[in-house]
Amino acid sequence: MGKVVLDMTMSVDGCIAAADGGPAGLHDWFFAPSPESQAIVEELQRNMGAMVMGRRTYDQGASQDGFVDNPFPVEHFVVSHSTPEQVAKGDTVFHFIPDVAEAVRRAQAVAGEREVIIGGGAQLAQQCLAAGLVDEIRLAVRPLVIGDGIKLFDDTALRLENVGVIDTPQATHLRFQILR
Template sequence: MDKRASRAKLLYSVTMSADGFITGPDGDMQWMRPYLGPNPEVTELIPRIGSILVGRRSHDGDDPHKGEPGEGEAFGGGWDGPLFVVTHRLPSTPEPGVTYVDQLPEAIAMAKAAAGDKYVNVIGADIARQCIAAGELDEVLLIIAPVFLGAGTRVFDEPGGRTVRLQPRSTTAGTNLWFDVLR
């Protein structure tokens, strides 16, 4: 697929602790429960998402909505649409509404085609890092929860280090930071 044919943009939207972690130790997402309250910017964003691109670890991992309505669903059940899981471990039994893809470029192309002129929402630190490395990530929305976790999965972690420049954009809520990725 010609990259210019799709108007979809890849957006890494993520809730993180004030010290930069998106999960606690061992992938724990329960830390997030007290901070899942209403967020007008996220409410406005959800209908602008056309597809989701997620890594297998994030897709199969802990759910901050565990035991609640919306468990196992994107945005706690607030979003429904095509979901593309990037994995080298393709499942033997397909999951309804989920497309498993073993190559990132193919997954990005499929997610963009499905999104049309809406966002492809990227979920998972490693998939976001891979999208940055491929020059495909367009925007970042960081939702900062007022807590320090001290350990877990970092919002961005590049072995050996790497600088990725971001251009700040205006935001509507004090805990949300929205950036364009500069190339």
């Protein structure tokens, strides 16, 4: 079974979104990558077997037709207590599952030896960390200070081992294994 990886972009002050939930320029490195960042994007795409995301992240992407040209052509497991009347445009297969542990388990079954990526939503990330579902954390730290934004690590205590750092002009990419 492949690893479960929490993969997020954050500001230097620990925010993964602005206070209104907007991206605040955090993901520019991904959508307009430098050559160094492009290698990281390609590695993520090559190793990903499934994605788990929160409902708010899904709704934001769906409202902007963000799944039409989805750079992640894998099955997506959306943690949600309801299913939208109309699924987002595009070819992405979505599964709406109310329980975070069940969503990760089903994503692992689909991913096989490839990685399950937890991407999208501080609340979802915190639930996955609290439940001990994450093996590795990957953070793309952007040279931005957002201030009053949504923090990734509120009330989360973890022991981590540094397993890699990649510095690019657009972000510093940190990789940590979670120690149990």
